[in-house]
Amino acid sequence: MKSGIHPEYHEITVIMTDGSQFTTRSCYGKPGDTLRLDVDPKSHPAWTGVQRMLDTGGQVAKFNKRFAGLGSRKQG
Template sequence: MKKDIHPNYREVVFQDIASDFSFVTRSTVRTDETITWEDGKEYPLVKVEVSSNSHPFYTGKQRVLTSGGRVDRFKQKYGRLGKTRQ
């Protein structure tokens, strides 16, 4: 393997700024910020806007749209234009 061509794969702290949720994982992401974790070690810090703790799909706050309602609104709005011509 060639030397010095692979990114540095190390432990990194990802912090969700929306919910103040943090977790440690391994990554090659580059960052200038650091944080002292619960174990007393200092890790690179990456701030993210959405994580599993704040994403609507994972928190159960997702709004589900029904496709049937969309089709009915399309047919109502465009009437005959929605039908295929032969």
């Protein structure tokens, strides 16, 4: 390995959404920093199989309004 070109690799604490935590090594932050996860394998629909539709800031409503008539044909 070349010296001086690689980021510092150190231990950090990762806190999952349910409050459980573990220590791992990472290039994130400084030694001893804490990383709080918003989404992890215990809460993400891809792993849990539970789907939730979150309308953040009305984005889904905006999409539905914009493309409401996309599939309908005009008769004429």
